[in-house]
Amino acid sequence: MNYIDPHIHMVSRITDDYVRMARAGCVAVSEPAFWAGFDRGSAEAFADYFRHLTEFEPRRAAQFGIHHMCWLCINAKEAENVVLSREVIKLIPQFLGKPGVLGIGEIGLNKNTKNEATVFLEHVDLAMQTEELILVHTPHLNDKLKGTRMILDMLTSDARVKPNRVLIDHVEEHTIKPALDAGFWIGMTLYPITKCSVERAVDLVERFGNDRIMANSAGDWGVSNPMNVPDFIRALRARGFDENEIEKLVYRNPFDFFAQSRSFNFNTQ
Ligand SMILES: [Zn+2]
Numbered sequence: 494m495n496y497i498d499p500h501i502h503m504v505s506r507i508t509d510d511y512v513r514m515a516r517a518g519c520v521a522v523s524e525p526a527f528w529a530g531f532d533r534g535s536a537e538a539f540a541d542y543f544r545h546l547t548e549f550e551p552r553r554a555a556q557f558g559i560h561h562m563c564w565l566c567i568n569a570k571e572a573e574n575v576v577l578s579r580e581v582i583k584l585i586p587q588f589l590g591k592p593g594v595l596g597i598g599e600i601g602l603n604k605n606t607k608n609e610a611t612v613f614l615e616h617v618d619l620a621m622q623t624e625e626l627i628l629v630h631t632p633h634l635n636d637k638l639k640g641t642r643m644i645l646d647m648l649t650s651d652a653r654v655k656p657n658r659v660l661i662d663h664v665e666e667h668t669i670k671p672a673l674d675a676g677f678w679i680g681m682t683l684y685p686i687t688k689c690s691v692e693r694a695v696d697l698v699e700r701f702g703n704d705r706i707m708a709n710s711a712g713d714w715g716v717s718n719p720m721n722v723p724d725f726i727r728a729l730r731a732r733g734f735d736e737n738e739i740e741k742l743v744y745r746n747p748f749d750f751f752a753q754s755r756s757f758n759f760n761t762q
Contacts, residue, residue: 500709564598598628
């Protein structure tokens, strides 16, 4: 079955991962901007990273028949530095409108600090002014429930934000319902250890259905597996989901959400 991995950091993956993903049916990916493994020292470093995401990575993916799209921002970890964040936010508009730049993301919270919230709101403001989609990172482990509540409050209190143009990512059992109820799209991050295992993600689909839900592998610097979406497909089949229901989760939902972006350029022909 053809699938889209809607959240994967290919910058941290080797070329052989593209080969394996293509063999397993991956036809498109979207790569949110995130942490480099260390805090970058200047806004220029982000400009180079945005060029990597918008120029180099689409070419590398295309060699394996995979269409690569991306999202731009300064991630929550580095958003603690408000001065640097503002310089980076100023850089973003020159990259918006490039083919395959789907919007602003992954913005969010890491330790739920005041500075992170300030930078989150300034990103949201940029997205509203430029009519871009938003992809949101919710924090991990102990900070998740509080951070998700803070994020949903900030988004729902801005009347300009249309929930169907926002994806809330890394949801788990205790955070999926408020995000879905508020009308947002949601992403389940399939991780070998933390976040959401493949089996737990199937449980969530059994409980909450397959509308406005998608699944990703995140594939980042930590222990992660870029083959988790194909594993999810197999697990759904084993639980009795039919091919149409599965295709909606792993292909049509990300496609429909991304297709709202003015720079969406995935041609299925
Ligand atoms: Zn990520």
